[in-house]
Amino acid sequence: MYLGLLSALFLGLHNLCKKHAVQGNEVFPVLLGTISSGFLLILPLYIGSLLYPEYMSEIQLYITVIPWETHGFIFIKSAMMAASWILAYEALKHLPITIVAPIRSAGPFFTFIGAITIYQEKPNFWQWIGFFLIIFSVLLYSRIGKKEGIYFKRNKWIFAIIGATFLGASSGLYDKFLIQNLILNPQTLQFWFCFYTVLILLVILTVTWFLKAEKRNVFKWRWSIPVVGVLLIVADYFYFKALQDPEALIMLLSAIKRSQIIIAVVIGGLIFKEQNKRKKLVPLVGIMCGVFLILYS
Known part of the structure; x- marks a missing residue:
């Protein structure tokens, strides 16, 4: 539970920086920049694992050699999360963070159904x-969104963030399979996941962005782009460490991670001066209160 709360803290900060990075900006290059910065952060672990395997094993940061079949499973996760992030970044660009963050917080409901x-996994009455x-x-x-001119039934960005939430929850369920059934350690999963996600995004950008000068000129580099990637790597590391516990319930961890919403709504609402x-x-x-009841139970 404490590892889950640490993950939530870094995810909350990650969401604030993400809003800053995509506001009035091109989504695809921002997403590629964030994932690439996370990949570069973890790349020294891979190089260290090739050159100094014993030392990296001692400090528990060794990236293991995995079979091709496992690479295929990780690629599936990368494709799911690439689609989720594209939808989420587009929605965040067009919607207030105080609307996006709470909808994303519904992710535990999808995870809850999958966990059962x-x-x-067997939830009790309070859960x-x-x-x-x-x-x-x-x-x-x-209902509050309508007062800001955001009608949930007619706004395509609302459907985008709901789709992103569903894909993210599905990926969360898949994480338990990758960590516990395939016995992957966090850094191995993170390294190959980032590697394949960068490849997927490069293919998408080659078609949609690199060849279009008008879109390239719109893109603005911001300090928050690499920070988003670094915060995500740290948050995911704590989350995957928690999942290594064979008794960890994915539905509880998913709900605990949603406490990041405090940072997004309270601090984000003030920083971005939202209504x-x-x-x-x-x-x-x-x-x-819902998260508390799950923890309390």
């Missing part, structure tokens, strides 16, 4: 209450 059906409280709070956000901050605190409290 796939991994046979049921907590999850439905999170979903009800997200519905409240839709209806006080009204958004009501469903925010609902979401946090």
